[in-house]
Amino acid sequence: MRSRVVVTGLGVVSPIGIGVSGFWKAALSGQSGISAITSFDPFPMDGYRSKIAGQVRDFAVERFLDSAHGERVDRYAQFALVAAKEALADSGLQMAKENPHRIGVIVGAGMGGMVMGEREITQLYQQRKPHRVHPNFIPVITLNSASGIIAMAYGAKGPNLTISTACSSSAHALGQALHCIRAGRADIVITVGADASITPLVFAGFCSLRALSSKFNDQPEKASRPFDRLRDGFVMGEGAGTLILESAAHAKKRKARVYAEIAGYAATSEAYHMVIPREDGVEVANTMRLALADAGVTPAQVDYINAHATSTTIGDAVEAKAIRQLFKSHADKITISATKSLIGHTLGAAGAIGGIASVLALHTGQIHPTANYDDPDPACALAGLSRSVQERRVKVALLNAFGFGSNNAAVVLKQATA
């Protein structure tokens, strides 16, 4: 029998709170983390169509970490380190007592070290002095800098991987961590999603793609409105989420508190378009179906979906259509929420932060509101969406995440059983 995999620790850095308790309190109250961009200063915002984002405010890594590891990496990896620290403390793991070769780290990151990346590229092109490119440039922008530094910080010598599939990166990190533990290659995987690329170039790129909301620049908290009729694009966010995944046997042996089980996972490609999902929703529905089959649960058993729901016109409609296709009449009995309505789209962190919201829904029976779901779009109306906090016993939850590059992921979570 393959080993069951459970979640024993959580940590988060988000635009609505650093730390799980603050994040969850803010999420349940429907608090928005979206505001006007200030971090480009003195770079002018005038030329940007979108001028708002879900920013992690007043973040100084030295306030959260005692070690110097945070100084050697970019903002996204600093977020990852802080979220990992919280999750490990939350899990009660005593690293000194564990076999370091049985502890893995899997990070999902879409963009990586773009803060330093952009600065160095700009300086090189402006000053034309190749010898002034910082010696840390390459190690910092290399996408596995976060998984590497976390391993160094905690002595985790097991499998160390980075998954980069744009916005679905950390949902795949969860899935790959599940596979890793099921396959017996690790007892524990520190599973992380992180991104911090609200930077002048990356943000301009998303503006040029016409992917971002631009109608709510003077009402930032209204801009991220998944499934609502007035939605006009996503709002960029930043942050990190960490979930400690552990074999159920290992967790039991050390009498760990278990939040939930990670029970199934599917990864597919639509093999269709770099940025546009197939409008018939067939591939999304298939991804969810495969993940449920992997978990050994039927569609009718699903109580809650943490939707990918970025607030784009096409994306939300396709996801809603796929949910209807797969779940049929049960679709309206499923409680649904969109974490991005609160914090924006944290790209590579989205799967992990959505995963944390799912774990907490299973653990607490509370489902956070979908902010700005004021006027349901008939193209994607689902009865289980609400602007208010919802309460129900959640036994099975489904986490969706889709990424550029025609990439889909779905993860199934179950209530923890003794």
Next chain:
Amino acid sequence: MPTDPGVSLKVRTALGQYLKRDPATILTAHHLRDDLGLDSMAVIELLYRIEETFDLQIPDEDLVELSNVGQVVGYVEKRLGETTSRAQIKKTAKASQSKSKQKP
């Protein structure tokens, strides 16, 4: 050869900033790796700062001779001396060139 107190201070200040310690506690006899704990990557980062501080480019082949603080100070002084003399040569050359231009 007496060391230039300005160069020595600047080198030790750069090291102090990097290591987050009082430059006064950094001695010219200190070995970068054995005494100050700099690994090979840290030495490269330090030299990057030194290059910036003194507007120098340090070629790879010169790195082998830079093991302790005194060697770094001596090296910077030598290079600054070369830069100064090169600048003087350039200046002289330019002056004679402009003179020759005036001739016709």
